Amino acid sequence: MSADTPSDAPAEDLLIHRDRIGPGVLEVTFNRPKRRNAFTTAMYQQMRDLWGAVAADRSVRVVVLRGAGGQAFAAGNEISDFLEADAVDYENWIREMFDRLWSLPQVTIAAVDGVCVGGGLAVATHCDLRVATVGSRFGYPIARTLGNALSGTVLYRCQAIFGESLTREMLLASRLVSADRAYAAGALLAEVPDVEALEAEVAALAHGILQASPVTIETTKRQLQSRARELEGSMPGEEDLLREVYGGPDFAEGVRAFLAKEKPAFGG
Structure with a gap:
């Protein structure tokens, strides 16, 4: 697999580098800092393609994901993209990308x-390990912003x-959780004071993984994934429920207000 993976996404929106931290380490950087690295449809497509290529490339041992700019890991989705497709079908398509990420044999x-919310938090929770700076925050404030709902698997x-x-x-x-509380809850492997310490922690973590047995790691991941799949099945009728949400007045108001940069007036 080459460091530059073909995609419809602008090259600057998703930066892909290999072997800078160490041999077998692939780095993926979300690079839309002016939009807090919000994900576009093209970025999701590139990630879907990338995880497929990575899964087949056993020379890659570790995948590191980060956001550019120092303000956000990723702050959700580019909301205007929801207007160009059926919202539930779009969510299902994105969820398939999350599953590809979570199913990777690599760590x-x-x-x-920075901020890790919405789609950014979904990506982070589909990774094996999370490390964050002390000022980082996590959440899904969608009840106050868009009036939509998460799929059952993302919620799980x-x-x-x-x-x-x-x-x-x-x-x-609709509260964001601090890095302190996330670390105390076990959601973070480490909480560090600044970005320099973050990079040092990630490098040390990656180097340790590179020295470990690939057989042990891949087997353990398969065991954990198998057990989780038994627990996270979608509830009966979930797609119909989500279609009611995305077709309802609150989501319409949330999108309108977001694009107009106004506070939404939800009515339920």
Whole structure:
């Protein structure tokens, strides 16, 4: 697999580098700092393609994901993209990308510096390990912003990583969780003071993984994934429920207000 993977996404929106930290380490940087690295459809497509290529390339041992700019890992999705497709079908398509990421045989590390919300948090919770700077924050404030809902599998990943209490706080109270609390809950492997310490921690973590047995790592990941799949199945009728949400007045108001840069007036 080459360092430059063909895609419709502008090359500057997703930066891909290999072997800078060490042989077998692939780095993926979300590079839209002026938009807090919000994901576009083209970026999602490139990630879908990339995870397929990485899964088949056993010379890659570690995948590191990070956001550019020092303000955000990734702050959700580019909302205007929802207007160009059926919202539920779009969410299902994105969820397939999350599953490809989560199913990788390699160890995946989310290096978080700044806000990690919405789609960014979904990516981070589908990684194996998370490391963050002290000022980072995590959440799904969608009840106050868009009036949509998460798919069951994305919700399960958040609950599995952050615990039910913090997941309820994120979604029901629309509060962002600090790095301190995320670390205390076990959602983070490490909390570090600044970006320099973050890079040092990620490098040390990657180098340790490179010295480990690939057989042990891949077998353990398969065992963990198998057990999680038994627990995270979607609830009966979930797609119909999500279609009601995305076709309802609150989501329409949320998108309108977001694009107009106004506070939404939800009516339910």
